[in-house]
Amino acid sequence: MIAGYNPDDKVFLAVDCIIFGFDNEDLKVLLIQRDFEPEQGNWSLMGGFLKRNETLDDAAARVLHRLTGVHDIYLEQLYAFSEVDRDPVARTISTSYYAIINIEKYNEAISDKKNAKWFSLTEVPDLIFDHNEMLDKAIKRLRRRTSINPIGFELLPEKFTMRQLQKLYEAILDKELDKRNFINKINSMDILIKLKEKDMSSSTKGSFLFMFDQEQYDAKQDNHFYLKL
Amino acid sequence: MIAGYNPDDKVFLAVDCIIFGFDNEDLKVLLIQRDFEPEQGNWSLMGGFLKRNETLDDAAARVLHRLTGVHDIYLEQLYAFSEVDRDPVARTISTSYYAIINIEKYNEAISDKKNAKWFSLTEVPDLIFDHNEMLDKAIKRLRRRTSINPIGFELLPEKFTMRQLQKLYEAILDKELDKRNFINKINSMDILIKLKEKDMSSSTKGSFLFMFDQEQYDAKQDNHFYLKL
DNA sequence: AAAATAAGTGTTAAAACAACATTTATTAAT
DNA sequence: ATTAATAAATGTTGTTTTAACACTTATTTT
Numbered sequence: 298m299i300a301g302y303n304p305d306d307k308v309f310l311a312v313d314c315i316i317f318g319f320d321n322e323d324l325k326v327l328l329i330q331r332d333f334e335p336e337q338g339n340w341s342l343m344g345g346f347l348k349r350n351e352t353l354d355d356a357a358a359r360v361l362h363r364l365t366g367v368h369d370i371y372l373e374q375l376y377a378f379s380e381v382d383r384d385p386v387a388r389t390i391s392t393s394y395y396a397i398i399n400i401e402k403y404n405e406a407i408s409d410k411k412n413a414k415w416f417s418l419t420e421v422p423d424l425i426f427d428h429n430e431m432l433d434k435a436i437k438r439l440r441r442r443t444s445i446n447p448i449g450f451e452l453l454p455e456k457f458t459m460r461q462l463q464k465l466y467e468a469i470l471d472k473e474l475d476k477r478n479f480i481n482k483i484n485s486m487d488i489l490i491k492l493k494e495k496d497m498s499s500s501t502k503g504s505f506l507f508m509f510d511q512e513q514y515d516a517k518q519d520n521h522f523y524l525k526l
Numbered sequence: 527m528i529a530g531y532n533p534d535d536k537v538f539l540a541v542d543c544i545i546f547g548f549d550n551e552d553l554k555v556l557l558i559q560r561d562f563e564p565e566q567g568n569w570s571l572m573g574g575f576l577k578r579n580e581t582l583d584d585a586a587a588r589v590l591h592r593l594t595g596v597h598d599i600y601l602e603q604l605y606a607f608s609e610v611d612r613d614p615v616a617r618t619i620s621t622s623y624y625a626i627i628n629i630e631k632y633n634e635a636i637s638d639k640k641n642a643k644w645f646s647l648t649e650v651p652d653l654i655f656d657h658n659e660m661l662d663k664a665i666k667r668l669r670r671r672t673s674i675n676p677i678g679f680e681l682l683p684e685k686f687t688m689r690q691l692q693k694l695y696e697a698i699l700d701k702e703l704d705k706r707n708f709i710n711k712i713n714s715m716d717i718l719i720k721l722k723e724k725d726m727s728s729s730t731k732g733s734f735l736f737m738f739d740q741e742q743y744d745a746k747q748d749n750h751f752y753l754k755l
Numbered sequence: 756a757a758a759a760t761a762a763g764t765g766t767t768a769a770a771a772c773a774a775c776a777t778t779t780a781t782t783a784a785t
Numbered sequence: 786a787t788t789a790a791t792a793a794a795t796g797t798t799g800t801t802t803t804a805a806c807a808c809t810t811a812t813t814t815t
Contacts, residue, residue, distance in 0.1 A: 300562055302616050306575050307536035310619055333529055346535050349617065353608040377606045377621045379582040387531050388578065390539055392606045460793080477795075478773065500792035501781040525772075689762080706764070707804065729761035730812040754803075 309389040312356045313344035313428065315375070315435035316365065318400040319452040321461060323417040324468040325400070326432060328424070329364065330412040335385055336425040342432070343413075344391065357394035364413060365398060366406035371451045372396045373442075376434055383427050391426075395435040397451045443469050445521045447488065447514070456506040458496050459483070466526060474526055486522055488514045538618040541585045542573035542657065544604070544664035545594065547629040548681040550690060552646040553697040554629070555661060557653070558593065559641040564614055565654040571661070572642075573620065586623035593642060594627060595635030600680045601625045602671075604664055612656050620655075624664040626680045672698050674750045676717065676743070685735040687725050688712070695755060703755055715751055717743045 316327040328340045345360040347353060357372055375393040383389070400415070416422070421432065443449050449465050463479050483489065490510045495503035545556040557569045574589040576582060586601055604622040612618070629644070645651070650661065672678050678694050692708050712718065719739045724732035 299615050301575060302538060302618075303575070306538065306577060308539050308576065309531060309535065310537050310539065346530060346532070347537065347608070347619070348535060350610055352610060353606055353619070374605060376603060377582055379576070379621075381579055381581060386528050389531075390576070390582070392608075458793090475774075476793090477775085480794090481796095482772095497781095501783080502779075502791075502793050503781075504793055687762090704805075705762090706806085709763085710765095711803095726812095730814080731760075731762050731810075732812075733762055 309384075309387055310347040310353075311344050311384075311389050311391040312347060312353055312360055313342040313391050313393045313431055314357055314361050314364075314372075315342060315393060315395040315432055316361065317395065317397045317435075317439060317452065318403065318415060319465050319468060320400055320415070321464060322468070323419075324465075325415040325417055326421060327364070327403075327413055327415055328421070330414070331425065332412060339425050340422045341425045342393075342428045353392050353394075357392075357396075361394075361396055365403050367398055367403055370396055370398045371448055373438075375431070375438060378427050378431065380427065391431075393431040393435065395439065397439070397448065399452060399454060401454055440470055444524055444526065447486065447509075447522060447524070450509040456492065456494070456496075456508055458499070458504045458506060460499065460504060462507070470526060479526070482524055482526065486524070488517070538613075538616055539576040539582075540573050540613075540618050540620040541576060541582055541589055542571040542620050542622045542660055543586055543590050543593075543601075544571060544622060544624040544661055545590065546624065546626045546664075546668060546681065547632065547644060548694050548697060549629055549644070550693060551697070552648075553694075554644040554646055555650060556593070556632075556642055556644055557650070559643070560654065561641060568654050569651045570654045571622075571657045582621050582623075586621075586625075590623075590625055594632050596627055596632055599625055599627045600677055602667075604660070604667060607656050607660065609656065620660075622660040622664065624668065626668070626677065628681060628683060630683055669699055673753055673755065676715065676738075676751060676753070679738040685721065685723070685725075685737055687728070687733045687735060689728065689733060691736070699755060708755070711753055711755065715753070717746070 318325045318327060327343070329343050331337050331339055331341050343360055343364045345356060345363070347356045351359070353374065354372070361370070361372065362368055372394055375395050377390055377392045379390045381388065383391070418436065421429070423429065424432070443466070449462070449469060452465055453461060459480055462483065463474055463476065466479070467474055488510050489507045492506045492508060494506045496506050497503040547554045547556060556572070558572050560566050560568055560570050572589055572593045574585060574592070576585045580588070582603065583601070590599070590601065591597055601623055604624050606619055606621045608619045610617065612620070647665065650658070652658065653661070672695070678698060681694055682690060688709055691712065692703055692705065695708070696703055717739050718736045721735045721737060723735045725735050726732040
């Protein structure tokens with residue numbers, strides 16, 4: 298044994314994923330009902346153990362893909378939770394990740410035999426272990442992140458209306474925004490493409506569709522926008 | 527073995543601490559020269575392994591205390607680093623923490639037989655493993671954090687001049703600030719107590735000393751200030 | 756008395772922000 | 786064909802915040 302590397306100190310390392318989605322109305326989180334012990338039958342975040350040949354990012358992406366069938370989505374490390382007794386089975390440290398996914402895409406790619414369900418943030422049940430705490434932290438991070446970095450677009454379909462975008466921001470920030478001010482601020486970022494098409498589903502007049510302009514966004518080298526909403 | 531808890535997947539979990547200090551001129555980081563393998567003789571962050579009965583926060587505080595002799599300092603979890611081969615000896619995931627300490631206090635409490643040295647951020651050598659990456663991330667986080675939450679005071683002596691505070695912010699943010707605008711903004715936060723005493727060391731006229739007003743600060747319930755500097 | 760040093764202090768123009776109401780395009784109903 | 790209903794689209798104004806900018810003051814040393 299090399300000094301310091303004491304096998305007795307080895308621990309399990311898990312990842313747990315907070316998966317956010319948006320249904321044009323509420324911000325939602327995807328939870329699973331556990332079909333195994335411990336805490337069988339209770340609701341939980343989707344998680345898994347770190348394997349020998351993968352990074353935490355890999356593990357989080359794998360876990361997420363297993364549940365949702367979705368690849369290549371926004372995924373960000375959140376925080377490592379390490380209370381000694383947080384997992385009753387064995388000492389396990391869990392690194393939480395949060396993901397934001399387009400619910401439509403998820404529904405296409407649906408691979409779940411799992412007992413998974415979307416919950417509005419206001420209706421989240423008691424979760425196992427410290428998962429409620431993880432979720433709280435993820436919400437706070439998402440709010441802050443959204444104000445700096447327009448990642449919110451990941452939650453919308455490819456084409457969306459200004460109204461949808463505003464609803465999304467309202468759901469994330471949990472406050473109402475002024476329509477005109479919102480549009481002006483979004484436009485000032487200059488990262489949307491206005492299409493000729495209209496969405497006719499929400500009104501007789503129809504409303505123009507927009508797309509996120511990835512190129513423009515990338516071109517703004519420093520990539521932080523500090524939207525004060 | 528309970529399903530999923532496969533002992534083969536256990537790993538070492540380390541903490542590494544980025545320790546920031548300020549010497550009235552530059553922002554500095556405390557590094558140690560390793561007196562053990564691997565990478566003996568090379569510079570590194572101060573680190574250690576997570577023990578069976580402590581949280582990561584505990585481990586980081588312990589590691590920090592062992593090096594500096596200082597207790598009760600600002601310490602914040604930064605990020606978990608998990609590249610498969612980041613540690614050549616054994617699979618080790620490291621959770622980095624950053625700390626900010628008052629160099630004077632450190633010098634009082636000096637407990638180091640360790641080969642430790644303060645480096646200006648511009649003069650940091652190549653570090654072992656992924657420690658340079660950790661440091662970079664810590665600097666970025668410190669910058670952002672300082673703009674939101676006036677933690678910078680932790681880096682100053684109890685009594686300080688406006689000039690010192692400005693130099694500190696300039697060092698953290700790595701840009702020059704306008705003296706008058708800076709004072710106005712700091713004053714608008716209303717969390718400093720102006721003392722009757724003057725510091726006479728820096729000029730013939732002397733400059734008033736200030737203290738951080740912890741009570742005022744705590745009283746501002748939401749505790750984020752968004753200082754745009 | 757003069758020189759040197761750093762501290763202390765206010766104004767202004769520009770930009771960002773928050774609050775606010777009316778008009779427009781279209782479909783459905785009469 | 787007119788009217789009613791619905792949601793979309795659109796600009797202005799007063800207020801606040803920010804950035805840029807230079808001179809005076811207090812004290813010590815020469």
